[in-house]
Amino acid sequence: MSGAETVIRIDGVSQAFGAPGDPRRVVALESASLEIARGELLSLIGPSGCGKSTLLNIVGGLATPSTGQVTIAGQVVKGPSPQKVAFVFQENTLFPWRTVIDNVKLGMAFQGVPKSERDDRAQESLKAVGLADFTEHYPSQLSGGMKQRAQLARALGLQTEILLMDEPFAALDEQTRMVLGEDLSVLLARTGKTIVFVTHSLVEAVFLADRVAVLTARPGKIKKIISVEEAHPRKSSFMTSPKLSALRNELYELLHDEIRKTMTLRGETGQSHE
Amino acid sequence: MSKRLVQLGVLIAILVAWYVATLPGGVHPLLLPPPIPVFRNFGVLLTTSSIWPDLFVTVREWVTAFCLASTAGCLIGYLVSRSGYAVRVFDPLFAGLYSVPAILLFPLYLLFFGLGAGSKIAIGTTIAFFPVVLNTIAGLSYVDKAYITAAKSMGANSAQLFWSVMMPAAFPVILTGLRLGCIVAFLSILGGETISSLAGLGHRIVSLAENMETSQMFANILFAVAMAIIINGLVSFAEARGRRGFQ
Numbered sequence: 001m002s003g004a005e006t007v008i009r010i011d012g013v014s015q016a017f018g019a020p021g022d023p024r025r026v027v028a029l030e031s032a033s034l035e036i037a038r039g040e041l042l043s044l045i046g047p048s049g050c051g052k053s054t055l056l057n058i059v060g061g062l063a064t065p066s067t068g069q070v071t072i073a074g075q076v077v078k079g080p081s082p083q084k085v086a087f088v089f090q091e092n093t094l095f096p097w098r099t100v101i102d103n104v105k106l107g108m109a110f111q112g113v114p115k116s117e118r119d120d121r122a123q124e125s126l127k128a129v130g131l132a133d134f135t136e137h138y139p140s141q142l143s144g145g146m147k148q149r150a151q152l153a154r155a156l157g158l159q160t161e162i163l164l165m166d167e168p169f170a171a172l173d174e175q176t177r178m179v180l181g182e183d184l185s186v187l188l189a190r191t192g193k194t195i196v197f198v199t200h201s202l203v204e205a206v207f208l209a210d211r212v213a214v215l216t217a218r219p220g221k222i223k224k225i226i227s228v229e230e231a232h233p234r235k236s237s238f239m240t241s242p243k244l245s246a247l248r249n250e251l252y253e254l255l256h257d258e259i260r261k262t263m264t265l266r267g268e269t270g271q272s273h274e
Numbered sequence: 275m276s277k278r279l280v281q282l283g284v285l286i287a288i289l290v291a292w293y294v295a296t297l298p299g300g301v302h303p304l305l306l307p308p309p310i311p312v313f314r315n316f317g318v319l320l321t322t323s324s325i326w327p328d329l330f331v332t333v334r335e336w337v338t339a340f341c342l343a344s345t346a347g348c349l350i351g352y353l354v355s356r357s358g359y360a361v362r363v364f365d366p367l368f369a370g371l372y373s374v375p376a377i378l379l380f381p382l383y384l385l386f387f388g389l390g391a392g393s394k395i396a397i398g399t400t401i402a403f404f405p406v407v408l409n410t411i412a413g414l415s416y417v418d419k420a421y422i423t424a425a426k427s428m429g430a431n432s433a434q435l436f437w438s439v440m441m442p443a444a445f446p447v448i449l450t451g452l453r454l455g456c457i458v459a460f461l462s463i464l465g466g467e468t469i470s471s472l473a474g475l476g477h478r479i480v481s482l483a484e485n486m487e488t489s490q491m492f493a494n495i496l497f498a499v500a501m502a503i504i505i506n507g508l509v510s511f512a513e514a515r516g517r518r519g520f521q
Contacts, residue, residue, distance in 0.1 A: 060427060062423060062426070062427060080426055080427050080428075080429060082427065082428050082429030083429070085427075086427075086428070087424065087427045087428075089420065089423075089424060091420050092420075093420045093421055093423070093424035095421060095438075095439065095442070095443075097442045097443070097445075098442075106438060107428045109434070109438070110425060110428040110429045110430040110431075110434055110438075111428055111429045112429065154428075158428065
């Protein structure tokens with residue numbers, strides 16, 4: 001991705017919760033810096049609590065960093081920018097009192113899309129995620145995987161340049177994630193969006209991303225960035241390729257120590273920290 | 275369906291027990307009138323207009339009390355729900371007051387508002403206010419944060435957030451509060467009328483008892499019970515419809 005124009009610039013971003021000196025103060029992120037190019041898919045991976053989701057929320061303007069700043073296309077992020085950035089959340093945030101298509105349309109209403117355009121655009125994005133036959137269903141009538149497809153459709157309907165995905169498949173079983181991951185790769189290759197994708201899964205990170213950014217244990221810093229260099233859309237054969245295994249193993253090595261550190265911090269391993 | 279049969283069986287058993295207890299040599303008819311004249315009098319109540327003036331008084335008190343309680347409850351509940359601090363202060367306060375038997379205020383209301391409709395409206399409003407306000411606070415202040423974050427990320431302004439996210443999310447809970455308020459307003463007004471009043475269904479029942487016309491009194495009690503059951507059915511139906519309407 002070298003040479004492509006930078007769209008998201010994360011510049012020395014730190015995030016702490018609680019006042020300085022407070023024993024309960026938690027530093028979630030420490031001077032993270034990262035540049036994301038137009039059309040790139042970047043995975044953020046790291047031990048739990050390392051601030052991956054915090055970083056994503058800061059990029060999307062849902063949280064304000066303690067220090068540092070994020071710029072999107074040259075403009076400093078100061079709050080949600082619904083014209084440029086759409087979110088797909090881990091938990092189901094479809095409104096249960098609206099049908100799938102009305103959920104998609106409501107997102108557009110919030111964003112300010114004229115009423116006359118909403119229906120066509122909603123139909124189109126639902127078709128893109130394979131939910132054309134479920135437009136009039138209520139979220140409670142959908143499976144977990146379909147709910148995430150519907151959330152993706154709602155984000156796609158906003159037609160933003162940037163898509164931020166916060167562990168969108170975390171609550172799904174492995175087989176559903178696999179299929180969704182393949183479909184996502186095909187879909188995103190077509191739309192050419194810039195995507196930041198937070199995940200816990202090493203395989204998912206490598207399979208989907210152009211680059212994988214590995215975060216350290218808390219306070220989270222960017223430890224290393226790995227390039228995947230495989231054309232999109234990724235084929236299912238890539239899943240079983242030696243290249244993917246090698247990258248996965250590299251990530252595993254990078255993460256292993258960090259995960260140990262996190263567990264020790266929490267007292268979840270045999271080694272206590274008195 | 276067997277559930278319904280058992281329920282019907284219990285009702286029939288009560289009627290039979292009632293009939294048997296009032297056979298010659300049983301309970302004195304002044305204390306417990308036999309079922310047949312009671313039902314005959316009930317039939318007369320339904321087919322003549324003698325009960326209408328009292329029915330009108332009670333219904334007017336009830337509707338007024340419910341309108342006042344639901345307006346005040348929804349409005350105050352909404353205002354409280356706007357600040358987390360206010361919720362922490364007022365939610366336990368209202369819940370605590372709700373557990374006080376508000377009927378104890380009735381003698382005071384008689385002094386303030388007199389023997390007429392005023393004191394009944396006051397007690398009905400007081401008692402119906404609490405379920406409405408508590409459910410409004412609960413509904414509006416415990417909307418899942420994830421919905422709010424998602425809406426904000428898509429650019430929802432505060433009016434959109436309220437009408438498209440908060441209200442539909444809270445609506446079923448508020449509706450339950452309104453249903454409870456509607457029913458307790460009716461019950462407390464009937465209670466107030468039996469304690470001290472000039473007119474109304476409760477007043478009618480008490481004066482019939484004082485005149486030893488127990489058969490008539492039972493017919494009127496039956497009328498009030500039937501009314502309470504019908505009201506409960508109607509508001510439950512309205513609640514179910516309202517829930518669906520907002521989805």
